[in-house]
Amino acid sequence: MESVKNRRILIDTNILVYCGDKDWGQEAKKLLRVLKDNTNSLATSRLSSFELIKNAIDLKLREYYIKLINYIHQIEPEEQILMNGCVLYHQYFSKFPESARKIESMDLAIGGTIIYHKEALLLTANRKHFPMPFWKIVAQSYLMCKKSEKYDLINVYLLEFDYSQLPKELEIQ
DSSP states (O other), rough: OOOOOOOOEEEEOOOOOOTTOOTTTTHHHHHHHHHHHOOOOTEEEEHHHHHHHHHHHHHHHHHEEEEEHSSSEEEEOHHHHHHHHHHHHHHHHHHHHHHHTOOHHHHHHHHHHHHHHHTTTTEESGGGOOOTTTTEEEEEEEEEEETTTTEEEEEEEEEEEEEGSSSSSOOOO
C-alpha cells in the first residue's frame, strides 16, 4: 500500500467498520493514514456512510462513525452510479449466477461508483463482493491484532476495475 500515491481511493464500508472496532481500529486507521500521507485522496460513498451509521446500534460507536465520515469526502449516489451498479450485477450474473445473487446492492453501488470515477481504486476487505476477473489487485496488505496468545489477520485489498470485462456495446459512464 505504501507504493500507491496520488490516487483517488474509495473506502468500502468494511474498512470504516474496522476503524471503529476495539481490536482492529488502530491498524485500520494506520492504513488510512499511510494512504493519506502518500497524497491519495480518500473518499467514501454516501451509501457506505448510511450503511455504517444504520448498523451502529451503540450510541458511542455511532458518534465515532459520524466524526470519521465527516473527515472523509462523501460521493453522492448519482443515477449513473446506480445504473453502473446494475450493469455490474448483470455482468457478474452472466459469469457467476449463484455467487452474484449473494452480492448486496450496496456493494454493487460501490462498484458502480468506481466505474463512474474511472481512475479510482477501491479499498476493501471483502474480495467475494468484488470478484476477479472484474477487479484486479493493485496492492494487498493486512490488518493484524493480537487476541490472547495468537495473532489474527484480515486481508485488505486495493482493487482496480477492469473495464475490458464489460461488453463494448454497453455505455458505461
